[in-house]
Amino acid sequence: MTTPLRLVFMGTPDFAVPSLAALIEAGHQLVCAYSQPPRPAGRGQQVQKSPVHRFAEEHGIPVRTPKSLRNAEAQAEFADLKADAAVVAAYGLILPQPILDAPRLGCVNVHGSLLPRWRGAAPIQRSILAGDAETGITIMQMDIGLDTGAMLSKEAVAITPATTATGLHDELAVLGARMIVPALEGLAAGTLTAMPQPEEGVTYAAKLTREDGRLDWTKPAAYVERQVRALTPWPGCWFDAANGERIKVLAAEPATGAGAPGTLLDDRLTVACADGAVRLTKVQRPGKAPVDGAAFLRGFALAVGQPVSSEAVAD
Structure with a gap:
């Protein structure tokens, strides 16, 4: 590295921590970290600082947790940091134009997809759910749009039939950390040129809700299996049993068999879908x-040939 950059880091969840660690390790000057405010979490709903907040404090980096960056005071405080660049990774707040314009080199985003595919809030889960063969990390120069900025670098990883959201999240977090340091240095040195995103191939990764985890047996089996891999642990997959219990589905696999959608096919909790x-x-x-599945059925009054959930109707 030539001259250490004066950086602001903006991130909140576990995904962002490796990128912050990489910037510290590279010798850059982290003058401040921005993160979402502490919120209740866990079973006890104790107010907790975000993973980025905790990591930054452990490394002596001042932390700010504004609820918004739209007011003039917050924007002035940000500009006063006189940063060379801001690095943004899963921060969770919209950056208005005065924030984007304040650093000398602008704001650079570590985004978990191969842009322009999967702009938006949940690119990791949506890529698995859609059955994509690959995804990756895009390092992007941010603009006022939703993940529409020009790309500094991009690297792909394969999505296999065994890929889960948890595993892909961790893989992409590490990849983003490896990519952000050379991208920043290339930007600062003028050796890396940002390329506009293609106009074709744009998709949007809508924010996930609990309802996204409802299993619909009238979908193809391949989709239901991807749903479990994509949406565990959040928002989680589930179905409502005929007795009213909400049953969480933590893991699933493709199986052979056919029947009316939602029908129990055997004593290992194999369920018929629209296709497979x-x-x-x-x-x-x-x-x-x-x-x-077998242990579940031993303690649950459900016979082969019956519908497993209240929505399913067996022939």
Whole structure:
């Protein structure tokens, strides 16, 4: 590295921590970290600082947690940091134009997709859910649009039939950390030119809700299986059993078999879908420990040929 850059880091969840660590390790001057305000979390709903907030404090970096950056006071405080650049990774707040304009080199984003595919809030989960063959990291020069800025660098990783949201999240977090340091240095040295995003191939990764986790047996089995891999642990997948219990589905795999959508096909919790079948390999009843499908059925009044959920209607 030539001259250390004066940086502001803006991020909130675990995904952003490796990038912050990489910037510290590279010898850059982290003058401030911005993160979402502490919020209640966990079973006890204790107010907790974000992963980035905690990591920054552990490394002696001042932390700011504004609820918004739209007011003049917050924008003036940001400009007063006189940063060479701001690095943004899953921060969670909109950056208005005065924030984008304040650093000498602008604001650079570590985004978890191959832009322009999967702009928006949930690119990792949406890429698995859609059955994409690959995704990756794009280092992007931010503008006022939603992930529309010019690209500084891009690197792909494969999505396999075994890829889960948790595993892909961790892989992309590490990849982003590896990419951000050379991208910043190339930007500062003038050796890296930002390329506009293609106009074709734009998709949007809408924010996830709990309802996205509802399993619909009238979908193809391949989709239901991807849904479990994509949406575990958040928002989680589930179905409502005929007795009213909401059953969490923590793992599933493709299976052979056919029947009316939602029908139980065997004693291993294989369920018929619109096209094919899926075996629910780890499930959880309310207030109980997770168990495999066979163990679940031993303690649950459900016979082969019956619908597994209240929405399903067997022939």
